[in-house]
Amino acid sequence: MKGNTSVVPVLFRMNAGVGVKVARTFYQIAKAHLFPKRNFGCNHFKNLGLVYIKPTGECNQRCVMCGQYGEKGIMKNCAPEERKKTLSLETWKKFVDQIVPQKPTVYVWGGEPFLYPDLMPLCKYMIQKGLVVSVNTNGTLMEKHAEQIVRDKWSSLFVSLDAFRDVNDQLRGKGSYDKVIAGIKAISAEKKRQKSRYPVLGIVTVVTNKNYMDLANLAEASREYGINLHIYNLGTYTNDNIVATQKRFMKEKLDTEIDCLESYNTGYNQGIDGEKLYKILRDIQENNYGHPILTVPTLNPEKTHTYYAELETPVRNHCAVPWCQANVNYNGDVHFCADYTDYIIGNINEQSFKDIVNGDRANRFRKAIQECDGGMFPGCLRCYQNMLFGRKIKGF
Numbered sequence: 001m002k003g004n005t006s007v008v009p010v011l012f013r014m015n016a017g018v019g020v021k022v023a024r025t026f027y028q029i030a031k032a033h034l035f036p037k038r039n040f041g042c043n044h045f046k047n048l049g050l051v052y053i054k055p056t057g058e059c060n061q062r063c064v065m066c067g068q069y070g071e072k073g074i075m076k077n078c079a080p081e082e083r084k085k086t087l088s089l090e091t092w093k094k095f096v097d098q099i100v101p102q103k104p105t106v107y108v109w110g111g112e113p114f115l116y117p118d119l120m121p122l123c124k125y126m127i128q129k130g131l132v133v134s135v136n137t138n139g140t141l142m143e144k145h146a147e148q149i150v151r152d153k154w155s156s157l158f159v160s161l162d163a164f165r166d167v168n169d170q171l172r173g174k175g176s177y178d179k180v181i182a183g184i185k186a187i188s189a190e191k192k193r194q195k196s197r198y199p200v201l202g203i204v205t206v207v208t209n210k211n212y213m214d215l216a217n218l219a220e221a222s223r224e225y226g227i228n229l230h231i232y233n234l235g236t237y238t239n240d241n242i243v244a245t246q247k248r249f250m251k252e253k254l255d256t257e258i259d260c261l262e263s264y265n266t267g268y269n270q271g272i273d274g275e276k277l278y279k280i281l282r283d284i285q286e287n288n289y290g291h292p293i294l295t296v297p298t299l300n301p302e303k304t305h306t307y308y309a310e311l312e313t314p315v316r317n318h319c320a321v322p323w324c325q326a327n328v329n330y331n332g333d334v335h336f337c338a339d340y341t342d343y344i345i346g347n348i349n350e351q352s353f354k355d356i357v358n359g360d361r362a363n364r365f366r367k368a369i370q371e372c373d374g375g376m377f378p379g380c381l382r383c384y385q386n387m388l389f390g391r392k393i394k395g396f
Contacts, residue, residue, distance in 0.1 A: 274305025
């Protein structure tokens with residue numbers, strides 16, 4: 001299986017400028033692994049390689065496995081007034097001005113980012129400032145924006161699609177597949193019309209026990225989409241014991257009550273036949289669908305079963321995220337972990353971003369994770385960011 005760093009040569013072939021900038025992001029992450037990690041008294045802001053921003057918490061879908069709005073999602077019962085505490089465009093622009101000197105890659109997600117009314121001018125502003133801007137969307141609302149997305153030269157656009165039509169719609173809602181494909185085809189058509197290499201257009205597929213037997217059908221259909229990349233995310237999963245252990249840890253070490261981790265205690269990992277899944281992914285990667293196929297994380301064949309059936313066995317460790325990345329929520333709250341928003345290190349309405357990432361709460365978090373066995377919290381065993389940027393454990 002090809003790993004996430006193999007995306008860099010893909011980008012270089014498509015667009016050398018974007019490739020160079022993304023390579024810098026991987027360099028910053030590599031530095032966080034290679035050099036001794038410091039906590040207090042260090043300017044972590046200068047090491048910023050990747051910033052996630054969530055301009056809205058709103059979403060128009062209720063995907064069953066989603067950690068936000070799914071069956072156990074943390075936002076599922078959230079009051080509408082809370083979800084609407086979104087930052088203004090001017091506030092986001094001021095934030096962007098703060099991070100521009102560090103030239104991080106900016107990953108925009110949600111909720112559903114196209115529900116943020118000023119998404120288009122926000123992305124245009126970041127592109128004009130010279131940042132790599134990658135947007136992750138469920139794809140159902142992007143068709144009408146295709147012309148502007150290509151014209152504004154978004155760096156990359158990743159669309160969530162989990163299977164071919166019937167299976168995908170069972171997971172994401174009736175009619176969602178056709179809306180997504182219409183949007184993808186609109187982007188591809190605009191790239192041809194405008195003779196543009198922007199954006200890099202990719203699909204992200206989350207593997208669950210509901211869709212893994214249909215992955216080959218999706219791969220076959222993707223020949224006609226005109227995409228540049230397809231990423232298979234093996235999924236974020238946890239269990240009762242991991243959740244309980246993490247809750248005790250966060251209360252004892254960081255005096256924080258947590259709720260988010262339970263959102264990934266869904267059981268959608270159960271019953272996946274690791275041998276069958278590996279063969280499916282291997283066959284997909286060995287075929288030529290006209291675009292590269294990546295998996296996150298990459299695993300040795302015999303360990304695919306372990307990933308899903310033995311959740312308490314680590315496959316990545318030594319998380320580097322707090323030393324080179326950060327997340328900004330729709331209300332301005334800043335936290336390190338993308339999916340686990342319980343420990344807040346500051347708010348951009350109240351402090352500069354530099355002061356937040358260099359602050360005492362941020363350093364307390366770094367110190368706590370650094371002191372853990374394997375350099376990760378007990379709840380990080382299948383965390384997506386750790387799967388992307390953690391250190392591969394020997395044998396996996």
